[in-house]
Amino acid sequence: MLKLWNQKKTEAEAQRGKQRVQPSKIRLQKDLGELERDDNTDIVFDNVEDQTRFTVVYRPPAELYVGGEFRFSFEVSDSYPHEPPKVLCLQKIYHPNIDTMGHVCLNILREDWNPVLNIQAVIFGLQMLFMAPTPDDPLNVDAAQNMHDDLALFKRNIATSMRGGTINDTTYDYVLADQQNEARGRQQRH
Amino acid sequence: MALPITRDTGISRYLQLDAPHVKDFELVNDQNETPSDLLRKAKVLVIGAGGLGCEILKNLAMSGFNDIHVIDMDTIDISNLNRQFLFRKDDVGKPKAEVAAAFIKRRSPQVNITPHFKRIQEMSEDFYLSFTLIVCGLDSIEARRWINALICGLVEERGFEGFKPIVDGGTEGLRGNARVILPTVNACLDCGLDLYGKKTAYPICTIANTPRLPEHCIEWASVLEWPRVFPDKKLDGDSPDDINWVVEKASARAAEFNIGQISYSLAQGVVKNIIPAIASTNAIVAAVCTNEALKIVTTCNPLLDNYMFYSGLEGAYMFSFPYERNPDCLVCGKKEGALTLPATSTLEELITALKESPVFQLKAPTLTLGEAKLYFQNPRELEALTRPNLAKSIGSLFDSGSILTVTDPTLTTSLSVVVTFTPAKQ
Numbered sequence: 346m347l348k349l350w351n352q353k354k355t356e357a358e359a360q361r362g363k364q365r366v367q368p369s370k371i372r373l374q375k376d377l378g379e380l381e382r383d384d385n386t387d388i389v390f391d392n393v394e395d396q397t398r399f400t401v402v403y404r405p406p407a408e409l410y411v412g413g414e415f416r417f418s419f420e421v422s423d424s425y426p427h428e429p430p431k432v433l434c435l436q437k438i439y440h441p442n443i444d445t446m447g448h449v450c451l452n453i454l455r456e457d458w459n460p461v462l463n464i465q466a467v468i469f470g471l472q473m474l475f476m477a478p479t480p481d482d483p484l485n486v487d488a489a490q491n492m493h494d495d496l497a498l499f500k501r502n503i504a505t506s507m508r509g510g511t512i513n514d515t516t517y518d519y520v521l522a523d524q525q526n527e528a529r530g531r532q533q534r535h
Numbered sequence: 536m537a538l539p540i541t542r543d544t545g546i547s548r549y550l551q552l553d554a555p556h557v558k559d560f561e562l563v564n565d566q567n568e569t570p571s572d573l574l575r576k577a578k579v580l581v582i583g584a585g586g587l588g589c590e591i592l593k594n595l596a597m598s599g600f601n602d603i604h605v606i607d608m609d610t611i612d613i614s615n616l617n618r619q620f621l622f623r624k625d626d627v628g629k630p631k632a633e634v635a636a637a638f639i640k641r642r643s644p645q646v647n648i649t650p651h652f653k654r655i656q657e658m659s660e661d662f663y664l665s666f667t668l669i670v671c672g673l674d675s676i677e678a679r680r681w682i683n684a685l686i687c688g689l690v691e692e693r694g695f696e697g698f699k700p701i702v703d704g705g706t707e708g709l710r711g712n713a714r715v716i717l718p719t720v721n722a723c724l725d726c727g728l729d730l731y732g733k734k735t736a737y738p739i740c741t742i743a744n745t746p747r748l749p750e751h752c753i754e755w756a757s758v759l760e761w762p763r764v765f766p767d768k769k770l771d772g773d774s775p776d777d778i779n780w781v782v783e784k785a786s787a788r789a790a791e792f793n794i795g796q797i798s799y800s801l802a803q804g805v806v807k808n809i810i811p812a813i814a815s816t817n818a819i820v821a822a823v824c825t826n827e828a829l830k831i832v833t834t835c836n837p838l839l840d841n842y843m844f845y846s847g848l849e850g851a852y853m854f855s856f857p858y859e860r861n862p863d864c865l866v867c868g869k870k871e872g873a874l875t876l877p878a879t880s881t882l883e884e885l886i887t888a889l890k891e892s893p894v895f896q897l898k899a900p901t902l903t904l905g906e907a908k909l910y911f912q913n914p915r916e917l918e919a920l921t922r923p924n925l926a927k928s929i930g931s932l933f934d935s936g937s938i939l940t941v942t943d944p945t946l947t948t949s950l951s952v953v954v955t956f957t958p959a960k961q
Contacts, residue, residue, distance in 0.1 A: 375942035378901025388914035
C-alpha cells in the first residue's frame with residue numbers, strides 16, 4: 346500500500362481540508378453562474394438552498410406566442426451531466442411539440458442529450474420551440490394538424506388557448522403575462 | 536512433518552514464492568509483516584451484492600481475506616436467482632447483503648463478514664476510512680460517482696490515511712471491464728465518465744405518434760400513459776401489477792400499429808432500463824477484480840494499469856491500457872490556485888483579485904464553499920441573494936485556508952482556490 350502511495354510525487358496537495366461537493370453540483374454551479382442575462386427569461390428557485398430544482402419562466406418576445414408566460418420545471422439529478430435535466434411544462438398549453446401533460450418534444454432532452462450540453466442549451470432549445478414550433482414532430486397532434494392545414498386558424502387557436510380558452514374539447518391554462526398569471530405562478534411555487 | 540492444511544494454505548504458498556516483487560515489498564514494509572500477514576489483516580469493503588458482488592464475495596473469501604464488509608440496499612428478486620448464486624428461492628424479498636453474508640459465513644466460518652442493508656450514502660466517512668480497500672460491483676453510474684467523489688476527497692483531506700484504492704468492475708452482456716483506481720494517483724472514475732454509453736432514449740414524439748418498435752409502445756405506456764392515468768403514483772418496475780398494466784396498454788398499442796409482441800420481460804427491461812447480465816461475464820470480471828484486490832493488499836505482483844476491457848462479442852478479447860488522468864476532472868482535477876489576502880478584504884476585492892491576477896485572469900467567477908453559496912454571477916435570483924456577501928469581509932465569511940470552488944467561463948470545469956489570510960497590520 347505504501348508503495349502505491351509513494352507513486353504519488355506531490356504530497357503537498359494532500360495536506361488541506363476541503364469540503365466535498367458532488368461533481369454534478371459543481372457542474373451545475375458552472376452552468377448557472379454562466380447563464381446569459383435575458384430579459385425574457387427568469388430562473389426561479391423553489392428553495393434557494395437547493396439549486397437542483399428550479400423553474401424557467403419564458404416570455405416569448407415575438408412570433409406566435411408573444412404575450413404569454415411559460416413555465417418549465419427543471420430537475421437536475423446526481424447523474425448530471427451524464428443524464429439530461431428532467432424538464433416538464435407546468436402549464437397546459439396549446440403547442441404542437443408539447444403535450445397537455447407537459448411533456449416536451451426536444452431532442453436534446455432525450456435521444457440527443459450529450460454531456461457537453463448545459464442548462465443554457467436546454468433553455469435555448471425551449472425558446473426555439475416558441476419561436477419555431479414544428480408540426481413534423483407532434484406531441485399535440487391536434488395543434489400540429491391545425492398548424493399544418495391552416496396557419497390562420499392555428500394562430501387564432503393559440504390566442505384562444507393563452508387566454509384559458511377551449512379548443513376541440515381541451516381547455517388550456519391561462520398563460521398571459523399579467524398579474525393574474527403571476528399570482529398563479531406564486532401558487533405553483535408554494 | 537506436513538503443515539496443517541488451512542483455508543489459506545494455497546494462497547500462502549503462492550505468497551511465499553521468492554518472486555522479485557515480494558522483495559520490493561520487503562523494502563517498503565518497515566513492520567516486518569509478510570504478505571500473508573497483510574492479507575489476513577486487510578479489511579475490504581464490497582459495494583454491491585448482486586451479480587458481480589456474489590462472485591467477488593466468494594472469491595475474496597476463498598482467497599484468504601478475513602475481514603469483509605458488504606453493503607447493498609437491494610432485496611432479492613426472483614429474476615436474480617439465475618446468476619446471483621448465494622441466493623435461493625426462499626430468500627426472495629430478503630436483503631441481498633444479509634443473505635450473501637450468511638451464505639459466505641456458512642461456507643467459510645473463519646471469515647468475518649459483516650453485512651450492511653443500507654444505501655452507500657447512509658454510511659459515515661469514518662466507516663469508509665476504516666477499510667484497506669474497496670471493491671465495487673455496481674450497476675449504477677450514480678453510485679459509482681458518489682463513492683469515487685467521496686474517496687478522492689478523503690485523500691485530499693487526509694493524505695495517506697485517506698488513501699483507499701478502489702477496484703471497480705462492470706458488465707454489460709458479453710462485455711465487461713475492470714479498473715484499479717488509486718485516488719489522485721491515477722485516473723479516477725469521473726476522469727473517464729465519457730466512457731460510459733448513453734442510456735437508450737427514443738424521441739418522445741415518436742413514442743407519442745409514430746411507434747415502430749415494441750420498445751416505443753412500452754415507453755408510450757410507461758412514460759406518457761402511466762402519469763396520465765395515475766398522476767399521483769410512481770410506476771414501480773418491480774411490481775408485477777404495474778408491469779402487467781404496462782404490458783396490457785403497450786400490447787394494445789402495438790396491435791394498433793402492427794408491431795410485434797410485448798412480453799413481460801421486455802416491458803420490465805425497458806421500464807427499469809435493465810442491462811442484460813450474463814453469469815460468466817460477471818465471473819470473468821469479478822475474478823479480475825478480486826485478483827487485483829489480492830495484489831493491492833499483498834503487493835505480490837504488479838497491478839492492472841489501470842483499465843481492463845473484456846469482450847466476448849466476437850471470440851474472446853481482452854485488453855488493458857493505462858487510462859490517463861483528466862486534468863479538468865471535476866473530482867480529482869489538479870486545477871488549483873492560491874490567494875493570500877487580509878481577512879478584512881471584502882469578497883468583492885477577492886473577486887477583483889481573481890480577475891486581475893495574471894495567474895487566474897478570470898472573467899466572471901462564481902464562488903462556493905462546500906454547499907454554501909458565496910457569490911453567483913447568474914441567474915438573477917441567486918445573484919441578488921448572494922450580492923450582500925460582496926461587501927462582507929472574507930474573514931467573516933470563512934476561515935483562513937478554506938478552499939473555494941470557483942467556476943468561470945474561462946475554465947473548462949472548476950478551480951479550487953485556497954484563500955489564506957495575511958496577518959493584520961499593527
